Amino acid sequence: MNSFHFAAGHLRYLLIFDSKGAEPAASLRNSLINEGAEFKELYAGSGRDLKWISEEISSQKNGTCLYAALETGLLEKLETAAVCAGYLPEEIQFIPSGSRRRIFCAHCHHISITDCENPPVQCSSCGRYLKVSGSRSGYWQAYLAVDREAF
Numbered sequence: 604m605n606s607f608h609f610a611a612g613h614l615r616y617l618l619i620f621d622s623k624g625a626e627p628a629a630s631l632r633n634s635l636i637n638e639g640a641e642f643k644e645l646y647a648g649s650g651r652d653l654k655w656i657s658e659e660i661s662s663q664k665n666g667t668c669l670y671a672a673l674e675t676g677l678l679e680k681l682e683t684a685a686v687c688a689g690y691l692p693e694e695i696q697f698i699p700s701g702s703r704r705r706i707f708c709a710h711c712h713h714i715s716i717t718d719c720e721n722p723p724v725q726c727s728s729c730g731r732y733l734k735v736s737g738s739r740s741g742y743w744q745a746y747l748a749v750d751r752e753a754f
């Protein structure tokens with residue numbers, strides 16, 4: 604599982620996570636406490652939907668840094684909500700909490716959503732069987748994946 608990068612210098616921090624995102628959330632919480640940062644955390648358990656999260660993030664004051672470790676589908680919607688609420692890209696860090704990932708096919712540039720716990724991962728556009736790398740593109744909001752035969 605990836606971990607959050609603590610970005611110092613923000614006025615306050617908002618941490619949103621679900622049960623599968625508890626691990627990166629705990630490590631970030633330690634950093635926030637060690638740094639004496641002002642922060643609020645929201646547990647997005649069952650029954651907590653996008654509307655609730657959107658209201659929470661838009662009610663935060665400017666200068667808040669947003670961290671979220673949630674299921675991939677929810678993160679995508681949350682990103683739109685965060686941008687609408689006025690968050691800058693450098694104020695947002697997301698980690699997909701489950702095994703579902705957005706993957707960017709290096710061969711046809713198609714983005715698929717796949718379950719990395721159930722290989723093989725197949726590109727839904729060109730049909731290649733892919734190996735998912737650990738490098739994630741912030742621009743594409745996806746993990747780079749290349750033909751597994753290339754390894």
Ligand SMILES: [Zn+2]
Nearest residue numbers: 708711726729
């Ligand atoms: Zn492809």
